Amino acid sequence: MRDTFVGVLTELAPRHPELLLLSGDLGFAVLNNFIAQYPRQFLNVGVAEQNMSGLAAGLALEGHCVFTYSIGSFPTLRCLEQIRNDICYHRVNVKIICIGGGMSYGPVGFSHHATEDLAILRSLPGMEVFSPGDLWEAGEVSRYLVSHHGPAYLRLDKSAAKPTVRPGEIFRPGFIRTVREGSDVTLAATGGILDEALLAADQLAGRGVRCRVLSVHTVKPLDTNTLAIIAAETQGIVSIEEHGVDGGLGGAIAESLMEAGISPGFFVRIGLRNTFSSVVGSQAYLRTVYSLDAASIVRTVSVKLGIAEEAISR
Amino acid sequence: MSQQTAIDSVALARRIRIHALRMTNRGGGAHIGAIFSCADILAVLYGGILRVDPEAPRHPDRDRFVLSKGHAGGGLYAVLAERGFFPVDKLLTHYQNGSELSGHVSHALRGVEVSTGALGHGLSIAAGVAFAGKLKQAGHRAFCLLSDGECDEGSTWEAVLFAAQHRLSNLVALVDYNRNQGIAPISEVLELEPFADKWTSFGWAVREVDGHDHAALRSVLQAVPFIEGKPSCLIARTTKGKGVSFMENSVLWHYRIPRGEEFDAALAELEG
Numbered sequence: 001m002r003d004t005f006v007g008v009l010t011e012l013a014p015r016h017p018e019l020l021l022l023s024g025d026l027g028f029a030v031l032n033n034f035i036a037q038y039p040r041q042f043l044n045v046g047v048a049e050q051n052m053s054g055l056a057a058g059l060a061l062e063g064h065c066v067f068t069y070s071i072g073s074f075p076t077l078r079c080l081e082q083i084r085n086d087i088c089y090h091r092v093n094v095k096i097i098c099i100g101g102g103m104s105y106g107p108v109g110f111s112h113h114a115t116e117d118l119a120i121l122r123s124l125p126g127m128e129v130f131s132p133g134d135l136w137e138a139g140e141v142s143r144y145l146v147s148h149h150g151p152a153y154l155r156l157d158k159s160a161a162k163p164t165v166r167p168g169e170i171f172r173p174g175f176i177r178t179v180r181e182g183s184d185v186t187l188a189a190t191g192g193i194l195d196e197a198l199l200a201a202d203q204l205a206g207r208g209v210r211c212r213v214l215s216v217h218t219v220k221p222l223d224t225n226t227l228a229i230i231a232a233e234t235q236g237i238v239s240i241e242e243h244g245v246d247g248g249l250g251g252a253i254a255e256s257l258m259e260a261g262i263s264p265g266f267f268v269r270i271g272l273r274n275t276f277s278s279v280v281g282s283q284a285y286l287r288t289v290y291s292l293d294a295a296s297i298v299r300t301v302s303v304k305l306g307i308a309e310e311a312i313s314r
Numbered sequence: 315m316s317q318q319t320a321i322d323s324v325a326l327a328r329r330i331r332i333h334a335l336r337m338t339n340r341g342g343g344a345h346i347g348a349i350f351s352c353a354d355i356l357a358v359l360y361g362g363i364l365r366v367d368p369e370a371p372r373h374p375d376r377d378r379f380v381l382s383k384g385h386a387g388g389g390l391y392a393v394l395a396e397r398g399f400f401p402v403d404k405l406l407t408h409y410q411n412g413s414e415l416s417g418h419v420s421h422a423l424r425g426v427e428v429s430t431g432a433l434g435h436g437l438s439i440a441a442g443v444a445f446a447g448k449l450k451q452a453g454h455r456a457f458c459l460l461s462d463g464e465c466d467e468g469s470t471w472e473a474v475l476f477a478a479q480h481r482l483s484n485l486v487a488l489v490d491y492n493r494n495q496g497i498a499p500i501s502e503v504l505e506l507e508p509f510a511d512k513w514t515s516f517g518w519a520v521r522e523v524d525g526h527d528h529a530a531l532r533s534v535l536q537a538v539p540f541i542e543g544k545p546s547c548l549i550a551r552t553t554k555g556k557g558v559s560f561m562e563n564s565v566l567w568h569y570r571i572p573r574g575e576e577f578d579a580a581l582a583e584l585e586g
Contacts, residue, residue, distance in 0.1 A: 040449070046479075050415055051438045051472035058442020058456075061428070085432050090421065263397070 001156040001192070002084075002099045006034055008142035009067065014040045018063055022056055022126060023045035024049050024070035026099075049074050049303075053082035053094075060092035065146065068096045072105065072112045076121060076153070077124055087151050088124045094146045096121075096153045101131060101191055102242025104158030106283040110276045114155065117189070117245025121153040124221040128152040129220040130173070131241075131249075132160040133194030137217045140171035140257040157242070159283055160190030164215060176223040182210035185301055186230050189240040189252055190216040190249045197240050207307060216277075219249055224256040236266035236304055242283075242292060243270040266304045270297060323361030323528050326396055327354045331557045332584050333392035333405050333483065334390040342418050347567035349389035351525075352459060352490040357532040359488075360393045368398035371425045377454050377551065378443045380428050381491060382436020385463035387419030390426065399425035409581045412423045417488025434467025436460060437487060444485035444545075455484045456536070463495030466504050471516070477516025483539040486546045487518070492554035494565050512550055513547040525550030558583050 010033055013019050023031060035042045045052045048122055049070060056066040068075050075096050076083065087094045098114050105112040122129045130145075130152065132138040139158060144213045164179040179194070180201055194215050201211035211251040212234055216223070231237060237257075239250035250269030257264065272290055279289045288295040328489065330353040340343040364377045381390050388408060395402045400423065407413035414422040418431025426469030427443075430436050440458035442497070447454055464470055477485050493500045500506060513520045519540035523530050531550065538546045554568070558580040572580050 022365055043445075045476060046472075048435075048472035048476065050469035052439070054435050054438025054469065054473065055442040055445070055476065058439040058444075059444075059446050062443055062446030062450075064446060081425070081432055082435060082438070085429070086435055089429055 001132065001135060001158070002030060004135045004138045005097065005142045005154070006030055007154055008139050009038060009146070010034045012143070012146045013041050016039070016065060018064045018069070019146060020059060021067045021069060022052050024052050024068070024074055026070050030285070035260060038145050049079040050082050054086050056094045057082070057090060057092050060087075060094050061090065065095070066095045067095045067097055068098070071100045072098065072114045073117065075201060076114070076117050084124055088126045090125050092148060093149050093271045094151055098154070099156045101155035101157040102193065103277050103283050103286045106286050109280070110278055111183065113235065113277050115243050115272055115277065117153070117155060118219050118241070118243050118249065119251065122252065123152075126151050127220065128218070130217055131155040131157075131219055132217045133179075133189060133191060133192040133215040134164050136163060136165040137171065137177075137215065139224065141217060143170070143174045155191065157168045157192030157226070159195060160251065161194040161198055161215070163281060164194070174218045174223060176190055176222050176226040177215045177217065178212060179215050180211065180213035182212035184210045185305070186212045186214060186237045187297065188214040188216050188237060188249065190219055191242055193240055193287070196287060196292065196294045197299060199294035199304055200301070202302055203294060203298050207302070209301065209307070216249055219252060221251065222252050222256055223258060223291040227253060227256060228260050228262050231262045231264040234264075236265045236268070238270060238300060239269045240270045240292070240295065240297060241272050242287070245269040245273055248303035268300055268304065271301060321361040323357040323532070326361050326393065327357035327528070328584060329396055329414045330357055330389055330392040332581065333395070333402075333571060334388045335577065335580055335584060337388050337392070337405055337408040339572050340406060343526055344388045344571070345385040345568055346572060347494070347561055347564065348383060348386045348461065348490075350556045350558065350561065351552045352383070352386050353389055353557065354526045354528060355459060355488060355490060355531060356389050356393045358528055358535065360397050363532065363535045364457065365454070366425070367368045368425070370503060371399060374453055378427050378440065378456045380430070380436045380443070380456065381419050381457050382430055382440070382464060383433070384418040384430030387415075387417060390419050391415055391423065392445040393420070394423065394425040399423070409463045424584075433461065433464035434469040437470055437473035437477075441473050441482060441485060444477070444482045445480060447484050448480070448482065457486045457488065459488045459490060461495070462489055462491045462493060462500060462506060465506055466495070474513070474516045474518065477545040481543045482545045483543055483580045485540050486548065488548045488550055490552050491549050492552040494522045494568070495564065496568060498565060510549055513549070517544060518547040519544040520545065520549065522549045522551065525552035526556055551582045
């Protein structure tokens with residue numbers, strides 16, 4: 001996803017001279033092509049995320065479209081007050097890019113994981129929050145960010161679902177994509193973990209459970225209308241995110257449905273439960289450890305539907 | 315855009331203080347000591363240094379002023395009103411329900427570039443404004459007024475490093491160096507000395523001045539950039555609460571509201 005994002009920026013930079021990419025001293029090799037072609041549109045601001053964010057606000061006040069770029073919680077939590085006060089309160093055109101969404105940087109350790117970002121960023125007034133599920137979505141969101149004015153957050157995952165785009169499909173920011181039809185259970189995923197949701201849907205199909213799989217690439221503003229329809233059409237909703245369950249996608253779905261007076265048959269949030277990722281391992285391994293993988297999703301759905309465990313074990 | 319001339323900055327500073335006193339008394343809030351500390355700096359800046367036009371507050375060629383010590387917002391509101399950015403009557407709504415004049419400075423007001431209040435934000439924003447000016451080879455400058463207390467903030471020094479690295483000679487940091495912070499003298503909290511040396515060693519061109527001497531302030535501010543290719547830092551040695559004897563150098567008057575006899579006495583001193 002990171003390379004997709006940088007590719008889009010490299011493509012669009014010449015047509016958008018106001019575009020600036022600020023890096024918190026990260027992106028070795030990855031950004032080389034961009035820097036070589038558009039040195040005047042790139043700035044390594046050093047390991048100083050607070051200054052990067054305030055600086056971005058100042059540049060945006062002067063008409064620039066500014067991308068701030070760093071890993072995990074560095075471009076968000078480290079400088080949250082600058083994002084809140086300088087960027088959001090002034091509604092300036094700054095896009096915050098997090099690479100390493102969720103536990104992408106698995107064995108590097110929890111300090112480089114972003115597992116509270118969706119909850120915290122979506123709480124900021126005026127902030128749009130994106131978490132694409134496959135490379136096509138990542139590219140389309142990146143394009144949208146260049147052309148759209150205002151504060152936004154983009155969480156990029158190292159993992160990505162296999163291509164889900166249909167021929168001729170047009171990307172619509174703010175609208176949930178149904179990437180697989182099904183009438184029994186809804187699996188609503190955000191980020192690269194969409195891949196696990198699709199795998200789980202395959203496995204459940206073998207047991208006669210038809211899953212509808214949603215890619216919620218836009219966490220804010222949340223597509224409440226689509227959710228309301230889906231809640232009525234399937235027996236239950238499972239939210240899936242590589243993120244804490246508190247305040248993330250699951251929280252956002254619960255809030256919006258509750259407020260709309262809609263109760264799905266059942267509702268389960270799959271995500272980290274009041275824990276940091278402290279185990280060492282790859283992103284895929286950590287998903288199994290923290291019960292976020294396809295097998296865990298299958299198990300959760302099976303329990304909710306009352307399908308005997310032996311019926312789904314091989 | 316031409317520089318403003320023929321403004322009596324000393325009289326302007328007195329009016330800033332009187333407005334601030336009334337606003338604080340009426341509103342029951344604000345940081346009177348911090349406003350009085352920088353009233354002369356604001357008066358000199360808006361009395362001829364800053365290229366600003368009350369008739370065209372968003373003019374692209376204007377100098378940008380960022381009040382990083384947002385708790386002195388009352389002082390900025392007063393000087394902007396005096397310079398005609400909005401009616402002076404509006405000052406009386408300070409701290410009132412439904413007003414645009416929040417205690418910490420708000421860009422809802424005509425002439426205010428940036429809302430601040432959390433310390434250590436302004437210099438980064440001003441550096442961004444200055445960097446953008448360099449990119450488009452524009453002639454405007456960015457001035458940022460900081461408190462000494464906010465030099466405790468690491469983010470301030472991040473911005474200091476950045477500005478020197480990028481040779482932002484169109485950026486001017488003014489530090490209101492009254493040596494008293496929120497609840498104690500600086501010497502008892504985080505000593506900043508050798509203060510000028512710190513800025514110099516970080517790559518800035520530094521001047522020190524009596525922050526209440528208008529002629530000296532004007533003279534040094536007319537000389538920015540102090541060194542071509544470097545950002546400029548003006549350390550203005552000031553007295554917190556300047557202008558009212560019993561408020562001067564008193565930590566008490568960072569937060570205290572002038573009421574009753576104290577208000578009358580302060581007003582008499584300022585008008586006298």
